[in-house]
Amino acid sequence: MEKMLILTGRVDNKESYQLLINCNYISGIYDNTEEREKFYDELSNAFAERILQEKSQFELGVFNGLRINPETGRNERIPRLDNLFVNQFAHLVCEKIKQGSVRTLPACIRN
Numbered sequence: 001m002e003k004m005l006i007l008t009g010r011v012d013n014k015e016s017y018q019l020l021i022n023c024n025y026i027s028g029i030y031d032n033t034e035e036r037e038k039f040y041d042e043l044s045n046a047f048a049e050r051i052l053q054e055k056s057q058f059e060l061g062v063f064n065g066l067r068i069n070p071e072t073g074r075n076e077r078i079p080r081l082d083n084l085f086v087n088q089f090a091h092l093v094c095e096k097i098k099q100g101s102v103r104t105l106p107a108c109i110r111n
Contacts, residue, residue: 002058004051006093007066008086009078016067016078017089019047025068026050040089048096060097062090 007018007025015030028043030036051060065080 002054002056004054004058004060006047006060006062006090007068008062008064008081008089009067010081011067011078015081015085017043018067019050020068021050021054027068027070036085040092044089044092044096047093048099051093051097060094062086 002021005020007016007020009016011029014032016027017030018025018027026046028039028046030039051058064083064086065077066075067078068074069076
């Protein structure tokens with residue numbers, strides 16, 4: 001089973017959201033210049049579309065306080081986001097994946 005991770009955290013007073021699949025990732029930065037709902041909707045669409053492109057079974061996890069540094073390509077610990085925001089975003093992604101008619105199994109969020 002393939003593993004995919006949503007990485008979240010705070011970088012320079014901005015919120016970092018990344019989706020890691022194998023060695024590739026896509027990301028978004030929330031900097032308070034637009035409404036959070038609009039940002040979450042657009043980024044969760046992008047994450048769900050990318051996840052649904054994968055044809056194999058997968059497990060989706062969330063790690064709050066970690067990111068892939070775009071300059072070095074290495075993992076780095078960063079300050080965590082409020083769990084309310086992380087859970088809200090992860091829930092949106094999961095709901096959009098379910099609309100893509102995939103089978104889901106309940107699991108606990110690991111952190």
